[in-house]
Amino acid sequence: MAKFPTQAEIVIIGGGIIGASTAYHLARLGKTDVVLLERHKLTSGSTFHAAGLVGQLRSNANITQLLGESVKLYRTLEQETGLATGWKMNGGLRLACTEQRWIEVKRQATTARSFGLEMHLLSPKEAQDFWPLMDVSDVIGAAFLPTDGQANPSDITASLAKGARNAGAKIFEDTEVTGLVVQNGRVVTVETSRGPIACETVVNCAGQWAREVGKMAGVNVPLVSVEHQYMITEPIPGVTSTLPTLRDPDRLTYYKEEVGGLVMGGYEPNPIPWAVDGFPKNFEFQLLQSNFDHFQQIMELALGRVPALETAGVKELINGPESFTPDGNFILGQAPELTGFFVGAGFNAFGIASGGGAGKALAEWVAAGRPPYDLSAVDILRFGRNHQDVGWVRERTLEAYGKHYSIAWPHEEHDSGRPLRRSPLYDRLKAQGAVFGEKLGWERPNWFASGSEEARDRYTFGRPNWTDAVAREHRATREFVTVFDQTSFAKFLLTGKDAEEALSFVSAGDMARPAGSIVYAPLLNPRGGVECDVTACRLSENVYYLISGTGAATRDFDWLRRNLPSGLDAHLTDVTSAYAVLALMGPNARRVLEKITADDISNEAFPFGAVRTINVGGAPATALRMTFVGELGWELHIPVEFAATVYEALMEAGAEFGIADAGYRAIETLRLEKAYWASGSDVGPDHTPFESGIGWAVKLDKAIPFIGRDALLARRGEPLRKRLAGFSVDDPDVVLLGRETIYRNGERVGWLSSGGFGHSIGKPIGYGYVRRPEGLDEDFVLSGDYELDVATVRVPAKVHLAALYDPEMERVLA
Known part of the structure; x- marks a missing residue:
């Protein structure tokens, strides 16, 4: 057995699948001075009782890519290490039993096509041919993903651990982390039951204990534990080893084959939180008491789908707590409170599906100091002040858990933990018919009901009930005047005699403008991608007022703080609440x-x-x-x-x-017509300013160094491989939401990043990147015949590189 070290470059805390995968990938990157600590035995937390389904499709292209990396790894891992993983690429079925669910599934098929993931739509009979045991009398249709599968969580973790050791990482079980010593903004020592380890970097992969580990270093990890149950049956006639995994969201259930029987579990709408008052001591390889009464609701739904369950023998009802997050996405990345403290936790019961890809992405993040691609959807920096309170986090997380299999409606808002952060006008606007949405805890007026209109959202894949109200606000803005309450904007002050020099280095925009100027200030990453979207107002020689989006408050402040050059007189302050x-x-x-x-x-x-x-x-x-x-x-x-x-x-x-109130949904329809892109959807860390059509904002011709300049210069003169473009559809009944596939001359060339409706032009509008690996220019983009795949239906579209609504521009801005 290896001698316990007194120092290491990287210490990973937690020996579940995420910790083991991160160690494996770090070692393969050449980071061999890696120590993984597990307080008991590998997989003894929640990994050992995971169900082991591996699905890939998500609404985000990069998260789908990450899950695809898991499949890629699991297909070869057993051959590499010689240890079985239980991996079977037996495909995955997803059922639809209502018309609205079938629309959702068809839109998911379009999304899969957009992201290059194979997915087939099936009739009920075709689905039953894959899964003969099920009753399909209420099924409208189904989707089949042939590259989905299942795995044995403990075996995969053991295989990853062996691969990590083979590549030079060290793993120590029965080693409890008892404290973290922080000096000068980073953890310098991990204190353990076997002695201290001096280190440079800590990776918190402690699963549902990650919040407790984070607390040791003053880091907030917004996750809580929830009980999750599934049943394992005795062998059932007709259950074969090739049976695909099955998800039946309308019945809240999932299934996979195991030793000739079935694993069946689900996501009940009334989940039970666990460890509300703290974790019990020595909770390793332990399960909670089976709660048959609570599981009865899931069982009744499952019997209607798989009648054979009624007579099947039950081996066990597993009740294992797992960590869940307020938005249903897992948590990766460097914590904003410290340097060199990374988190990989909160996997919402799909840690096995994520494990291989998440460990790879996190390892690359740790090694390079930045994510390998845009992972903002799972970045810990997406959280804010509202996530500091564990009671609020638990309330929102339980709602998200209960919606795990509900239809993901367009524009859906959460109900829990509201209202929390309110503008001074909240009560007044509510009395005037405001229907609020929420972002980072802020209540924001989405639209205003008038007269007999019901002041609430009714969710649908078709024409929303707020369409007429938003059209009214849209036209009032175009023709008269409106007021928008945008108090939730993130706002920072940068002060000091070196403020211009500091901001000039961080931003690609020209900061050497006189006081009284507003400068669009894209902040680029070293790859040249648009990391942050900031508006900079120079109030005086030594003061800049910086404005960013509501949801980017933590992320943008963190990026600025970390990248402002040291040694300069430049000080950043968050003044959002002022x-x-x-x-x-x-x-x-x-x-x-x-x-x-x-x-x-x-x-x-x-x-x-x-x-x-x-x-x-x-x-x-x-x-x-x-x-x-x-x-x-x-x-x-x-x-x-x-x-x-x-x-x-x-x-x-x-x-x-004719002044009127207006909300954020009108802002969206108005900006679509004007070809103003949206940060985080249309533009992000994987898109350069030139690909996004905002090259005019970059001071590339000035001899001023800035982050991302070298990357842009290296690609100068090369043809772009993708270009953001606008698309309009003549049929006003088509609903564009984003992720619709873009076809040019019948060839798939990209997908929409955002979509909506332009009430002045009376047409659906979307934005997305036209992609061509061998390069493209504006002539290429503007030529050709375009179609959009909307819920598997090809719709003719027109392409645009300018605003769709642009009358009397001089009058508009004068």
Whole structure:
């Protein structure tokens, strides 16, 4: 047995499948000074009782890619290590028993096609041919993914551990981590039951204990434990080893073959949390008491699908707690609180499906200091202040668990833990018919009900019940004037005599602009991708006011903080909670604003792209002359205590000009028409400014170093391999949501990253990247015949590289 080390470059905490996979991939990358610590035995936490289904399709292309990496690894791992893994690529079936579920499945088939994943739609009889034991009397259709499969969790983990050891990693079982010593913003020592280990990097793969391990270092890991049950039967006639895995979401259940019998489990709508008051001591290789009463609801649903279960012998009802997260996605990445402290946890009962790919991605992240591709959907930086409270996290997580197999409706909002973060106008806007959505805990008005309209969302894959209301707000913005409450924007101050130099290095935008200027400031990663989407307002020589999206608050602050050059006089402060934001937009915006300010807001004194401090309705306001809706307007950033007063003044002054409230869904329809891309969907870390059509914002021709400059210069002159383009469809009844496949001359060339409807032009609009590995230019993009695959139906589309709505541009911005 290897001698217990006193130091290591990388210490991994947790010997489940994620920890073992991370160690395996780190060692294969040449990082051999890796120590994995497990407080008991490998797999003794939740891995040993995982069901072992391996599915791949998700709504995010990169997460689908990550899950595909798991399959790729599992297909060869046994041959490499000589240890069995139980891997079987027997395919996976997914049933649809309602018309709306069938639409969802067809849209998933389109998504699979977009991402290059093989998926076939089947009739009920064809599905039954794959799975003869099931009753299909209520089935409308099914999907089959031939590369899905199943594995033995403990065997795969053992195989990964052997592969890690073979490549040089060291694994120590029966070693409890008792503390973490933090100095100068990073963990320098891992204290264990066998002695301390000095280290440079810590990777927290402690499963449902990851939150407790994070606490030792002052890191928040937002996950909680939930009881999850499945049943193992005795052998059942007709169950063969080649039986595909089966998911029956309308009956909340899943199935896989095991030793001639079935594993059957499900996701009940009333889950039971576990370890609410802390974890019991020495909980290793342990299960919870079987709860047959609670499982009865799942059993009754399953009997209707698989009648043979009624007479099958039951070996065991497994009740094993697992970690779940508030949004149903797992957690990877470097924690914002520390440097060199990474997390891989919270796998929501699909840790086996994720294990191979997540361990690979996390290992590459640790080795390079950045993710190998855009993993923002699972990055720990997606969480915020609302996730600090474990009670709030548990409430939201239980809702997410209960929705695990519910239809993933477009534009669906969570109900739990609300309202939490509210603008000063929340109650007033609610009384005026506001229907709120939530992002990072913030309540944000999505749309406003009027008259007899029901002030709530009714979910559908067709025309939503809020369509007419949003169209009304859209037209009011185009023709008159509206007010948007955008208080939830993330807002930072960068101050100091070296603020310009620091920001010039971090951003690709030209920061050497005079005070009073607004600069679009894309922040690039070393690959040249757009890591953050920030608007920079230069308030004075030494002060920049930075604005970012609500959901990017933690991520963008973390990126700025980590990448501002050391040794400079530049200090970053989060001031999000200090300011409310009211956006006044529309042709009559100036007429309204000039009634409540004595300051000169003429186009000559206050041109587009300028920021000024003015007084509005008796309040000081940082006014930004800018627009995300394509109309004349100002964003008014006001100290929160003045928000209600300024709002009242705007509404009173605007009454004669047709002023109205408007919400975020109108912003979406307006920006689609104006070809304004959305950060996080249309543009992100895997897209360069030139691919995104925002090369104009990059100071590449100035001899000023900035992050990503070298990568862009290295590719200068090369043809682009993808280009963001807009698409419109003439049929107004087509619903574009994003992920629809783009076809050019009959060839699949990409997928939509976002979609919606333009009420001024009366057409569905989407944006997505046209891809061509051998290169493309604008002529290539604009030529050819395009179609979009919408729920497996090909729809003719027109391609655009400019705004679809652009009348009288000079009037709009003057």
